[in-house]
Amino acid sequence: MNARLFGLLLWLLLAPSSYAADPAQNYKLAAGDVLRITVFGEPDLSIRKVQLNDAGTFSYPFLGEIDAKGLTPNQVEKKIVAGLKQGYLNDPKVSISQIEYRPFYINGEVQKPGSYPFVPGLTLEKAIALGGGLTERASMKRVTILRGDGGSVDEDNITKTTVISPGDTISIAQGFF
Template sequence: MTLIVCQLALAEGDGQYKLASGDVVRIAVYGEADLSFEEVRLNDAGTFSYPFLGQVKALGKTPNQIEELIADKLRDGYLKDPKVTVSVITYREFYISGEVQKPGGYPYQPGLTLQRAIALAGGLTERASTKRVTIVRGNGETRQGEKATLETAILPGDTITIEQGFF
């Protein structure tokens, strides 16, 4: 069996969402109900099992790249001209902690900003500082302090910490 690699997160600079552990995708192969799946969750390694192909590693790949990968592999001895569609059903969560009313994990929504993430967490506490914010990106990149504004884009898998302000 072939091992295929792929990850979901927003690609640097191109705006394409890259898959990662925890994402849920829909795979549709036109005219092939046995090869179509309503919900496939990527496991901790960013892989999923697919008929004929075995473990497909999706970590770091876009849905379009997964479409091409599955179509190419199915074309190689299984189907004459497969039409494959891969779409993200549920994005992995982002996390917010510190000086917010309800810290925890929340479902990512496209277009999410720090301001909207704070609103989802019930708003800031009276001690919160919007200037002392740390965002650890799902890809390991860290942004601190003044670089993070209320308009900063939040990505799936991000961890946000709102510190106390000094009065």
């Protein structure tokens, strides 16, 4: 076996373990998330765009209210498959796609406080930029992040590279001069 073929085989064996798991696999749904539900071969059961209401639920044909809060898209997919198997379809093929994430919020000492659409890869620095930048009185030492996934609060070790998640609320306080 030549060196090039050996290198390719070695890469194929090692490559999957060198990549981080897809974060979308563990994403927990909550109010404001928008999904696309596709039931293959059943256009009447497919929904192009459905937003989770304040309770984290949505209405689905035949099954009624589906509680998606705290579940991953894959878990909701399984829930719909199980429901459709109960006398509606023999072998439903369901696919759920996340088409919009719930917004994040930034307030305090930024030029344009408010809610902004979340995009994957968002950091504190990018969130501040979306908020129009810091005011003259802002203090990067007095930043608090209320996590949207369950209410935990981050106050320590926050840097411009801190990762922001959907539903997070960022508060930037004034510095004392």
